[in-house]
Amino acid sequence: MRRILITTLFFTALIVIWQAMANSGWWSPMLPVPGDVAAYLWHAAQDGSLWKASAVTMARLLIGYAVGVAIGLSLGVLSATSTFVEDTIGVLALGLQTLPNVCWVPLALLWFSQTESAILFVVVMGTMWSVITTTESGARTISPSFARAARTMGSDGFHKWTHVILPASLPFLISGTRQGWRSAWHSLMAVEISVAILTDFGLGHLLHYGQEVNAINQVVGVLLVIIAIGLLTDKALFVPWERFLRRRWGTGMRLA
Numbered sequence: 001m002r003r004i005l006i007t008t009l010f011f012t013a014l015i016v017i018w019q020a021m022a023n024s025g026w027w028s029p030m031l032p033v034p035g036d037v038a039a040y041l042w043h044a045a046q047d048g049s050l051w052k053a054s055a056v057t058m059a060r061l062l063i064g065y066a067v068g069v070a071i072g073l074s075l076g077v078l079s080a081t082s083t084f085v086e087d088t089i090g091v092l093a094l095g096l097q098t099l100p101n102v103c104w105v106p107l108a109l110l111w112f113s114q115t116e117s118a119i120l121f122v123v124v125m126g127t128m129w130s131v132i133t134t135t136e137s138g139a140r141t142i143s144p145s146f147a148r149a150a151r152t153m154g155s156d157g158f159h160k161w162t163h164v165i166l167p168a169s170l171p172f173l174i175s176g177t178r179q180g181w182r183s184a185w186h187s188l189m190a191v192e193i194s195v196a197i198l199t200d201f202g203l204g205h206l207l208h209y210g211q212e213v214n215a216i217n218q219v220v221g222v223l224l225v226i227i228a229i230g231l232l233t234d235k236a237l238f239v240p241w242e243r244f245l246r247r248r249w250g251t252g253m254r255l256a
Helices: 002-023 034-046 049-081 083-097 101-112 116-140 144-152 157-168 170-194 203-212 216-237 239-248
Strands: none
Touching (some): 002 034, 034 049, 049 083, 049 116, 049 170, 049 203, 049 216, 101 116, 101 170, 116 170, 157 170, 170 216, 170 239, 203 216, 216 239
């Protein structure tokens, strides 16, 4: 209850500061008042454009993220166990992870033009390499004594991986998928702003069109929605798993 109260007071103070800055005159051309942003969000929710854009964006995100995680986890585990894969795919993933996600957009447009495939390609690329490197580094931190103990008790091959290695590396896999989710979210926003698909508008398109028509209240409103969705999905999907794993592994105590 105390934490909820502190969070509420903090964001209330931010809104008050925002209102004061908008009314000061110094920021008025660049910063809309909170009431104008709220009015846009209410109107967009009433006519359905905000819900439709959010649904389109989330559908693209989930599909691209699922494909990227499936490939990334598999290659990450292989890279942690095979020197050949580490020296090839592992090095490639490490290099491509440093590439900003928006850099995939021109290549996607050249290959797939203004299509859904271009958007999904960028999301998969933004997710996959991050998951590979995080999964590989996490799997390598597992104590070798786990594998030796498993072999001593007769566990080997596929059984050892499914019953010993993967459960032991689960905290790192969750961390990798969480990092992949954030990267996928960043990639999707970058490509939606750049790729104009006339059939399905996402949140990135609403953001871009708000900038095109100089509607600052729309731009700020969509930014707030993007932030809210990112926070809610992170809290709903990954925080519960991380709390469970910290309790399970005995690392749930908060530092003083």
